[in-house]
Each structure stands twice: as C-alpha cells, then as structure tokens.
Amino acid sequence: MQALLRVAVVAALVQLTACSNIEPWVKPYERANLATEEMSFDRNPVCESYMNHVFEAREGARGASGSAGGGCGCN
Template identity: 65%
Template sequence: MNAIKCIMLLSLLQASACSIKPWVKPYHRAKLAEEIMLYDRDPVSDGYVHHVRQAREGARGAEGAGGGGCGCN
C-alpha cells in the first residue's frame, strides 16, 4: 500500500514538474529584445571599459573576456 502511495506521490511530483512551462512567450519578449536592455551594446566600447577597470582595480573576472598586457603603469 505504501509503495502505491509512493508511486502516486512521485507521479504527482513528476506531473507538477512537467507543468512548469516557459511563462514569457516569444511574442511577449519585444521589450526584452531592445538594445537598450543590453549590457554589451557596443563590443568595441565595452571591451575598452573592461580594460580600463582591469588596469586600475585589483579585482578581475566575471565581466567579459579581456586580453593582453595592460599599459597601466
């Protein structure tokens, strides 16, 4: 009996998990797709900002790819 209850419970959990579906439909994403929402709107400019920070701050990483030396002393 307990086994049946377990199976029923697992089935219920599985059904509820499957019921979580994408809640923002593609046709509701127009505003999200606007370029003003982007952090890296202009790669040539954003790469420069990361480089300036990397050269003058101790912290590094989790901000985008950087390269090379620093020209910072």
Template identity: 35%
Template sequence: MILKLKLVMFPLIAIVAGVLAGCESVEAWERGTLAKPEMAIVSDSLEAALNDHIYFSKEASNGGHSATGGGCGCN
C-alpha cells in the first residue's frame, strides 16, 4: 500500500514541481523583449485596436492584452 502511494506521489510531486518552475515573474524593467511588436498577440495595430473596441463595447473588458507601454498603467 505504502509502495503504491509512493509510486503515485513521486510523479505527482515531479509534475507539480515542474509546473511551478515555469512560474516566473517578469519585473517592470525586464519587459523589453515582451514590449517588442513581434511579441504582441495581434501584430497588426489597427486590427488590435478594432478588437479592443469590440471587447470594450460588447463585454466591457479592456486591457491586459499587451506589454507595450511598460505596464505603468498610465496610458
């Protein structure tokens, strides 16, 4: 029974540890790569603005779609 539990727990712990290792916070001054245009989910700025407008008007949701601007929340 204990052996079975160990067999189940070991891979489970390994998976959880692996997933948590992928959690990495990006500091404000480290966002240079994220701010590059090619990192945008939608690279066409006109299309992105159109999508934003649709989300904003239909779902009242806005923001969180891009790292451009440095995340200062001032624009």
C-alpha cells in the first residue's frame, strides 16, 4: 500500500512538473485586453464585499461569492 502511495505521489509530482512546461496559448503580449479595468473581476472590493453581505443576510445560500463574514443585521 505504501509503495502504491509513493508511486502516486511521484506520478503527481511529475505531472505538476510537466504542467509548468506547458506553452501558454495566450502569449503575455496578447493579454492587453485582459488587463483593462473593465475586465477586472475585483474592481471595487469594498463595494462588492458590501453587496455580498446584503445578499447573504437575506438569502439562505452562502459562500463562493467572495464575501467576508461577521454579523447579520437581518432581523
């Protein structure tokens, strides 16, 4: 069992090493459009954190929305 585990770990490391050699299919000089402000996921962190809090206090679902926790203010 331990031998199997060792083989799995070595195989995983080889895979990871291989990954680092993958040729990027979008070259750094082709990423200008992606670096613009309008393409940012996190343009206004304070505002987004607040809006996530507004939803989390009123909806049953939580998580995977980038919100920080703490308190409720929902009664």
